[in-house]
Amino acid sequence: MSAPDPFDALLRRALRSHDIPPVPPTLAAAWRPVRSDAGARWLWLAPSGLFAVGLVLGVWLAPLGLTAAFTSLRATVAALWQALPPGVTTWGLALLLAVAVLALDGARGYLLRRR
Amino acid sequence: MEDRNPAWQADLSLARRAQRGDATAFADIVTTHQRLVWHMAWRMLQHRQEAEDCSQEVFLQVHRSLGQFRGDSALGTWIGRVAFSVALRMARKRKLRLDIPSDYEPEQAFERIGSDEDVAGAHADGERLQALYAAIDQLPALPRTVLSLHYRDDLPIQQIAAMLDCPEGTVKSHLNRGRNRLKAALAHLEASHVRA
Numbered sequence: 001m002s003a004p005d006p007f008d009a010l011l012r013r014a015l016r017s018h019d020i021p022p023v024p025p026t027l028a029a030a031w032r033p034v035r036s037d038a039g040a041r042w043l044w045l046a047p048s049g050l051f052a053v054g055l056v057l058g059v060w061l062a063p064l065g066l067t068a069a070f071t072s073l074r075a076t077v078a079a080l081w082q083a084l085p086p087g088v089t090t091w092g093l094a095l096l097l098a099v100a101v102l103a104l105d106g107a108r109g110y111l112l113r114r115r
Numbered sequence: 116m117e118d119r120n121p122a123w124q125a126d127l128s129l130a131r132r133a134q135r136g137d138a139t140a141f142a143d144i145v146t147t148h149q150r151l152v153w154h155m156a157w158r159m160l161q162h163r164q165e166a167e168d169c170s171q172e173v174f175l176q177v178h179r180s181l182g183q184f185r186g187d188s189a190l191g192t193w194i195g196r197v198a199f200s201v202a203l204r205m206a207r208k209r210k211l212r213l214d215i216p217s218d219y220e221p222e223q224a225f226e227r228i229g230s231d232e233d234v235a236g237a238h239a240d241g242e243r244l245q246a247l248y249a250a251i252d253q254l255p256a257l258p259r260t261v262l263s264l265h266y267r268d269d270l271p272i273q274q275i276a277a278m279l280d281c282p283e284g285t286v287k288s289h290l291n292r293g294r295n296r297l298k299a300a301l302a303h304l305e306a307s308h309v310r311a
Contacts, residue, residue: 007298008266014247015267023153024167031145031174033138 126190134181141181145174148191152198154268155278158260159202160209161252169205173198188277195278199260212255214289243301250300258293261286 081089129147132140149170156169176197184193206213251259261279264270265286272290276283 007294007301010243010247011262011294011297012266014244014251015263017244018248018251018267020154020157021163021166023149024170027149027153027167027170027174028142028145030171031138031178032142 123186123189127186130181130184130186130190133178134184141178144177144190144194148194149174151191151195151268154263155195155198155260156202158263159199159206159256160211161256165205165209169202170198172205173201176201189274192274192277195274196280199278199280202256202260206256213257214255243304246301246304247297250297253300254293254296258289258296261289262293262297265290 084092126147129140129144133144152170152173153166156166156173157163160166160169173194177194180197184190203213251262254262261275264275264278265272270278272283272286276286279286
């Protein structure tokens with residue numbers, strides 16, 4: 001059996017102590033699965049769900065004599081609507097829409113964070 | 116075919132899960148083998164940004180072609196082969212010197228090593244290591260990578276040959292030539308010290 005070459009030992013030491021930059025953390029991070037919005041698919045069902053609930057409630061409430069109350073409420077809203085100047089209505093609607101979108105987005109984010 | 120030990124079985128099962136679209140399994144593969152990929156990319160390219168691009172490209176290719184992995188070799192060897200092929204393509208694109216030329220002169224390497232070194236103190240162990248570091252950096256990409264995989268990562272010649280997709284004799288040749296070149300550079304440095 002031949003004796004080990006001392007140069008081999010030196011070379012091993014040199015290569016082991018020779019600096020190689022650490023693995024960049026971005027390498028593994030790029031492949032780490034992120035929490036996917038796909039898991040919250042049910043959120044997309046929310047409008048149709050709300051519609052279905054409304055339909056059921058409507059059908060259920062109508063015979064209870066609440067139709068008149070709904071009609072009255074609708075008339076009040078329509079009267080208020082007509083009382084507003086046209087410019088204010090448009091801006092009000094736009095503002096309402098923006099607030100609704102922000103609220104929905106906030107609620108969605110909150111629900112996703114809680115999952 | 117490599118030894119089918121428990122680690123090999125674990126790798127295979129991880130690969131199968133990743134093939135079925137389990138993103139966590141693929142992230143585990145990246146975490147397990149990123150050091151080897153990064154090491155090979157760095158040794159081949161010696162450039163941080165390019166080594167990083169190369170490593171990402173490697174895992175992209177691994178992700179795309181994981182379906183082709185049949186477990187004939189260890190997953191690490193298969194990924195190492197992808198890493199080597201991507202790094203080699205990038206090194207060729209950069210027109211890097213890959214192998215040791217046949218008309219190699221140790222003095223040329225020594226001149227580069229000696230330029231920043233205190234030759235009078237070259238016998239000191241630390242300085243010999245410093246000289247070796249410089250000589251390793253001056254080696255062409257292939258012997259540098261092969262030496263590093265063998266001496267630093269303790270990979271057997273058979274596995275390095277599988278990664279480089281070449282006969283074991285070629286790996287031995289890279290090892291010998293790289294080793295001789297470093298030895299010659301160091302001997303030259305020490306001879307200069309004796310003359311001084």
